[in-house]
Amino acid sequence: MAPSSPSSAATPARASSRKRKATAKAVADPDPDLHHDASAAPPDTDKRPRKGASSSGAKKPPKKATKAPRKKEAAAAPAEKPAEDEVCGEEPDEEELALGEDEDLATAGDHDDAQPEAAAKKRVAKPTKARKVAGAGGDKDPEFVGEPFPADEARTKWPKRYQRAATARPDEDEEVKARCHYRCAVVDGIVYALDDDVYVQAAENEADYIGRITELFEGTNKSKYFTCRWFFRPEDTVISRAKFVDDHQHDPKRVFLSEDKNDNELDCLISKVKIVYVDPNMDPEAKAQLVADTELYYDMSYSVAYSTFANIPSDVHENSGISSDADSGSGTPERTATLLDLYSGCGGMSTGLCLGGALAGLKLVTKWAVDLNGYACKSLKYNHPRTEVRNEKAEDFLALLKEWAVLCNKYVHSPDSDATSPVDEDDEDNEPLGKDEFVVEKLLEICYGGNGRKNGIYFKVQWKGYGPEEDTWEPIENLSDCPLKIKEFVQEGHKRNILPLPGDVDVICGGPPCQGISGFNRFRNYNDPLKDEKNQQMVTYMDIVSYLQPKFVLMENVVDILKFADGYLGRYALSRLVSLNYQARLGMMVAGCYGLPQFRMRVFLWGALPSMVLPKYPLPTHDVVVRGGAPNAFSQSIVAYDETQKPTLKKALLLGDAISDLPKVENYQPHEVIEYGAQPKTEFQCYIRLSRKDMLDFSFGDTTCPEEGKLLDHQPLRLNQDDHDRVLQIPVKKGANFRDLTGVMVGANNIVEFDPKIKRVYLKSGKPLVPDYAMSFIKGRSPKPFGRLWWDETVPTVVTRAEPHNQIILHPNQARVLTVRENARLQGFPDYYRMYGPMKEKYIQVGNAVAVPVARALGYSLGRAYQGQLEGTDPLFVLPESFTYVRPNEVVEH
Numbered sequence: 001m002a003p004s005s006p007s008s009a010a011t012p013a014r015a016s017s018r019k020r021k022a023t024a025k026a027v028a029d030p031d032p033d034l035h036h037d038a039s040a041a042p043p044d045t046d047k048r049p050r051k052g053a054s055s056s057g058a059k060k061p062p063k064k065a066t067k068a069p070r071k072k073e074a075a076a077a078p079a080e081k082p083a084e085d086e087v088c089g090e091e092p093d094e095e096e097l098a099l100g101e102d103e104d105l106a107t108a109g110d111h112d113d114a115q116p117e118a119a120a121k122k123r124v125a126k127p128t129k130a131r132k133v134a135g136a137g138g139d140k141d142p143e144f145v146g147e148p149f150p151a152d153e154a155r156t157k158w159p160k161r162y163q164r165a166a167t168a169r170p171d172e173d174e175e176v177k178a179r180c181h182y183r184c185a186v187v188d189g190i191v192y193a194l195d196d197d198v199y200v201q202a203a204e205n206e207a208d209y210i211g212r213i214t215e216l217f218e219g220t221n222k223s224k225y226f227t228c229r230w231f232f233r234p235e236d237t238v239i240s241r242a243k244f245v246d247d248h249q250h251d252p253k254r255v256f257l258s259e260d261k262n263d264n265e266l267d268c269l270i271s272k273v274k275i276v277y278v279d280p281n282m283d284p285e286a287k288a289q290l291v292a293d294t295e296l297y298y299d300m301s302y303s304v305a306y307s308t309f310a311n312i313p314s315d316v317h318e319n320s321g322i323s324s325d326a327d328s329g330s331g332t333p334e335r336t337a338t339l340l341d342l343y344s345g346c347g348g349m350s351t352g353l354c355l356g357g358a359l360a361g362l363k364l365v366t367k368w369a370v371d372l373n374g375y376a377c378k379s380l381k382y383n384h385p386r387t388e389v390r391n392e393k394a395e396d397f398l399a400l401l402k403e404w405a406v407l408c409n410k411y412v413h414s415p416d417s418d419a420t421s422p423v424d425e426d427d428e429d430n431e432p433l434g435k436d437e438f439v440v441e442k443l444l445e446i447c448y449g450g451n452g453r454k455n456g457i458y459f460k461v462q463w464k465g466y467g468p469e470e471d472t473w474e475p476i477e478n479l480s481d482c483p484l485k486i487k488e489f490v491q492e493g494h495k496r497n498i499l500p501l502p503g504d505v506d507v508i509c510g511g512p513p514c515q516g517i518s519g520f521n522r523f524r525n526y527n528d529p530l531k532d533e534k535n536q537q538m539v540t541y542m543d544i545v546s547y548l549q550p551k552f553v554l555m556e557n558v559v560d561i562l563k564f565a566d567g568y569l570g571r572y573a574l575s576r577l578v579s580l581n582y583q584a585r586l587g588m589m590v591a592g593c594y595g596l597p598q599f600r601m602r603v604f605l606w607g608a609l610p611s612m613v614l615p616k617y618p619l620p621t622h623d624v625v626v627r628g629g630a631p632n633a634f635s636q637s638i639v640a641y642d643e644t645q646k647p648t649l650k651k652a653l654l655l656g657d658a659i660s661d662l663p664k665v666e667n668y669q670p671h672e673v674i675e676y677g678a679q680p681k682t683e684f685q686c687y688i689r690l691s692r693k694d695m696l697d698f699s700f701g702d703t704t705c706p707e708e709g710k711l712l713d714h715q716p717l718r719l720n721q722d723d724h725d726r727v728l729q730i731p732v733k734k735g736a737n738f739r740d741l742t743g744v745m746v747g748a749n750n751i752v753e754f755d756p757k758i759k760r761v762y763l764k765s766g767k768p769l770v771p772d773y774a775m776s777f778i779k780g781r782s783p784k785p786f787g788r789l790w791w792d793e794t795v796p797t798v799v800t801r802a803e804p805h806n807q808i809i810l811h812p813n814q815a816r817v818l819t820v821r822e823n824a825r826l827q828g829f830p831d832y833y834r835m836y837g838p839m840k841e842k843y844i845q846v847g848n849a850v851a852v853p854v855a856r857a858l859g860y861s862l863g864r865a866y867q868g869q870l871e872g873t874d875p876l877f878v879l880p881e882s883f884t885y886v887r888p889n890e891v892v893e894h
């Protein structure tokens with residue numbers, strides 16, 4: 001049930017601006033700079049009655065108000081991780097085992113449930129065998145009308161039709177050659193002309209195709225043909241599988257014009273259809289009137305490549321007579337933009353977007369960020385101190401946004417919002433306090449529900465005469481006597497833009513978690529994935545987009561959203577954006593292709609309002625072979641050069657290129673900040689060490705971080721004594737792993753077994769040197785347990801766990817796992833980027849992040865698109881040569 005609106009509450013005749021009826025226990029704020037969801041705080045346990053001040057009391061107050069005595073209580077602190085969280089577990093837990101197995105299966109391509117994309121099939125019209133059309137000529141054979149085009153004119157308009165046939169590629173249809181072209185034809189008594197929109201007979205059990213006639217000609221074989229450029233209904237496109245989702249729908253009159261066209265026999269024509277072009281930026285009322293008077297309309301194009309829905313160049317619909325005064329995004333460039341990072345984690349995606357935007361001349365600022373992980377929020381807040389970071393659920397954030405708009409309408413935008421409340425401030429200061437009454441000093445923060453509380457607005461209250469440890473979260477209903485305090489908070493918050501209103505956000509980015517498709521989930525819902533609560537964040541993400549209506553949207557996710565259940569979730573995301581009238585484009589990018597020593601393929605979905613330029617995908621800068629992992633149905637969405645192109649690419653990065661300059665550390669390294677101790681050895685290392693200023697990172701403003709130039713987070717997860725003893729015996733060589741330990745032999749089919757000739761070796765603790773779980777992992781076929789990385793290798797994917805029990809994560813020549821900083825290097829985080837939280841939490845933050853160089857390349861595209869600088873319909877573009885590693889004071893040429 002929706003909570004009652006704050007604006008609907010009646011204001012008392014004499015409302016206090018100072019007092020309220022307190023009901024909640026003080027909750028210590030783990031970080032005063034973060035906006036915390038109540039769900040992240042300990043539950044309220046203080047049940048002492050705190051009487052509220054009367055709003056209508058008439059007795060005269062004394063000269064000086066007294067406070068009720070109040071017993072101080074120990075503040076409830078946030079739950080701390082146990083000390084053992086800093087140490088590797090003794091054996092792999094269920095999640096770690098599943099992680100290793102899931103990764104192996106993904107590499108083998110066993111998760112691809114999708115079939116080849118139906119929308120990519122060529123349309124083949126079927127001639128009608130018999131027609132009974134009323135009127136003259138109903139049973140006559142189709143024929144051309146009038147004189148043919150003059151030969152010279154026909155050859156000028158359609159030169160390939162009159163060239164000698166060339167050998168077609170195996171995947172191409174041989175083009176029909178022409179004897180002559182015509183302007184008109186008659187089929188079943190209906191006269192068809194060039195540029196007519198028509199229904200065309202489809203294959204059996206298919207709805208009639210819709211197309212536009214672009215040629216009418218007689219072939220060299222004397223047959224009569226028309227060339228048709230196809231329109232697609234929503235259900236004919238990549239979003240077809242999402243059509244039965246009940247949170248949005250597509251107008252049945254809406255179709256999309258494509259570049260796809262082919263030749264069909266004249267007899268396939270059924271009838272004409274009136275299709276009108278509608279400018280997507282047209283006034284809604286004018287659009288509704290125009291659409292009402294036509295059979296079908298189109299406002300965007302559709303392309304199977306990169307599942308693209310985009311604006312249509314003006315020359316395509318010049319016969320429509322429709323125009324618009326809407327801004328096309330090609331006017332005066334806007335040089336600044338605001339960003340909301342949803343499911344932000346520690347901020348890898350937004351950081352990269354801002355860095356790339358700066359290189360394109362756009363100052364993109366992460367104004368707001370939301371994540372449920374409190375440690376990740378602390379990391380983001382430290383690295384982006386001016387960002388409004390909210391530690392709460394995305395659905396609570398959305399509910400809060402809607403309530404915030406109501407509060408702003410009441411206290412900021414309403415005509416009487418500046419009216420002075422009839423309150424005598426002196427009286428309020430001196431009004432006597434009853435037993436267990438307290439004075440509201442100030443409202444500090446706002447949130448929506450959480451912590452097991454019912455839905456609704458809560459304010460964090462600072463009490464007069466009490467310290468921050470006594471601050472409490474109070475429901476807005478308990479503050480009905482304090483409208484001035486609420487007004488003060490809302491007006492100040494609106495001024496500071498602590499929460500976005502619709503239209504405030506220029507860019508929304510984020511990667512909604514879809515745990516319901518994970519291999520960890522044994523009860524995955526293949527038939528209706530969105531009924532699984534673990535996939536609902538995809539819906540919430542799109543709900544926030546729908547509410548805030550940003551200019552641009554960038555959603556990131558794992559490739560499984562395009563594999564699981566025929567790519568249902570990916571199709572849903574596309575469908576939802578298109579239903580909201582966004583242009584949309586979907587692609588898969590490999591992190592290594594943009595200058596990292598890891599493979600890591602991820603899905604990126606662009607969205608852009610029709611008034612903006614739809615961003616393109618930046619082509620790779622490094623020569624990394626894209627191997628496996630892509631779903632068959634979306635193979636045309638992999639961002640890569642065409643096989644016929646021969647670009648000049650940099651060599652693929654290897655592990656040594658990224659981490660060989662970092663100092664040696666032991667299994668236990670207690671210091672979060674240390675010295676480098678050596679100079680960088682590679683171009684990557686020079687770049688990753690750049691300062692914020694040289695990196696064009698504006699998140700700290702003009703101030704300098706006190707740790708500038710220091711090495712941060714170069715600490716490994718400490719191995720327990722048994723694992724450390726095992727790692728000490730893993731040889732320092734390429735490909736070394738537990739199979740190199742004493743007593744292990746590799747038998748038939750690459751399956752490990754114990755050597756019967758060697759007595760089993762035990763550690764000092766009494767546990768075996770070679771643990772049973774290593775021998776049985778993936779039925780004895782996996783070489784991952786206690787695997788050592790090597791300098792000349794590329795890591796498949798930086799993971800969120802640092803345990804070596806079934807992952808290849810050991811340093812090439814040190815007896816430890818990779819440090820947090822080494823993992824951060826593999827993800828492209830600048831060395832100045834610091835992580836907060838227990839050791840395992842730091843690994844999780846780094847592993848879950850979007851690779852910064854990928855986001856940076858996308859940010860460059862976004863910056864150019866924001867300023868209207870990406871022309872043409874090609875979905876890909878080449879990054880400038882100087883983009884990859886920018887030196888101090890180096891300028892990227894557009």
